[in-house]
Amino acid sequence: MTQEYLLTFLEHGVIDLNGDDSRLEKLRSTATDLSSVLQDSPSRTIRYTLVAAAPNILSTDPTIEEAMQALRAHWTTVANAYKGGVPVALLRAILLEALVQSARKEDSIAVAFVNTARNALAYSESSSESQVWKTAVSEIETKVDARAESEWATPEMITVSPLRYKASASKAQELEAPVVDRDELKQKIRSAAGPGGSTPSNQYNPNSPPHWANEFSPMMGDAIANSIDEIAAKLTSNPIDISGPLSALAKAVAGHVDKALTSFSGATAGLQRRTNLLWWKEALYSPSVHESYLDLPAFEAAALMALDLHQQVPSYSPASVSAFLKEAIRSLQANDEEQEFSKLLHAARTTEFMQPFRTLAAEYAPSPTGRGPLLSLIGYPQSANIEDTAALLAFSGIDPQHKLDPAAWGAYLFRELQSARATQSEQFQQTEKS
Known part of the structure; x- marks a missing residue:
């Protein structure tokens, strides 16, 4: 049975409806409405998830x-039912329910939800909700991994369907069976036998054997040979054109070979991807800047590795890819360094080496407004003042003084990139509908 997370929040005491089932129906209707909004506008997934995971x-x-x-559309007096007018905990529960409903239907939303939730929950103080979120993320992550498995797995056997070719129906050439003109042949035989037949005829009677025979033999032979030649001429048929069937067969074989190669390529794509990633991890060489990560400062290398890995893997990637990135970053020198979040973000918005990252971030994310992804702050460095610690905390949900190591920083950026690309089907506009 599909789990309903609104009920789970109620069971854990995170929200309270005072035992009024009619209120629960209003929350369910609102969650359904917001789920439809998400499916029409997948890019909202990131903001919905960040807000739903933030108790403060x-x-x-x-x-x-x-x-x-959206809730007022179903519950006009909701503001009067709760002190303060805005039941934030209730709205966050509705958002999570909407997110899970949408993620169950749309794989792109599932990818964005899982990656964003993993980032947000690592810095969220939501102990009373932790079990609810753990269950929700685990459910959707299982779905994402199942989808990713089809793109990453290498089957034990590659099966190619048999060649399908149906020869065109042959057209039988109608030939009229030739018949010897017996009357004409008899007349010629009679002329060869002696005088009295048609002209020319044998002028000798049979009682003159030498002369008769000399005349009879060629005339009789000509008569029979001519009859045979006439029959043979009528049996000769026109040449048969087989270029059409041969051309169709050649196309069928070519198409079959193409399908076989495509099947082989698709079946081995996962193996090739894994092999390339292992090579990348061992080489520690950036394909984008053509430089070793070991020659870069640890945090610069971590951010660049997040970008490079993102460009090597598809949106539908197993959760283990983030762990793979962390291990790759930990293999760098001085990977035990830590820096405050505000300083890391400042470097991402200003340093030259992060320019490719900023360019991609601006393509993926809208300008910052309310709680949103770091990509918005990085991609639009002039649009928000991160020196204001309160404003930075309100936007990111991360304490500006919180310290991260290179692996945590790189994994965070990688998940944001994956989330943003998964929902990029909708063109981001700086003024989205709210």
């Missing part, structure tokens, strides 16, 4: 206001 999110956050507006 401001009631003025645009996503909270959007959820409140």
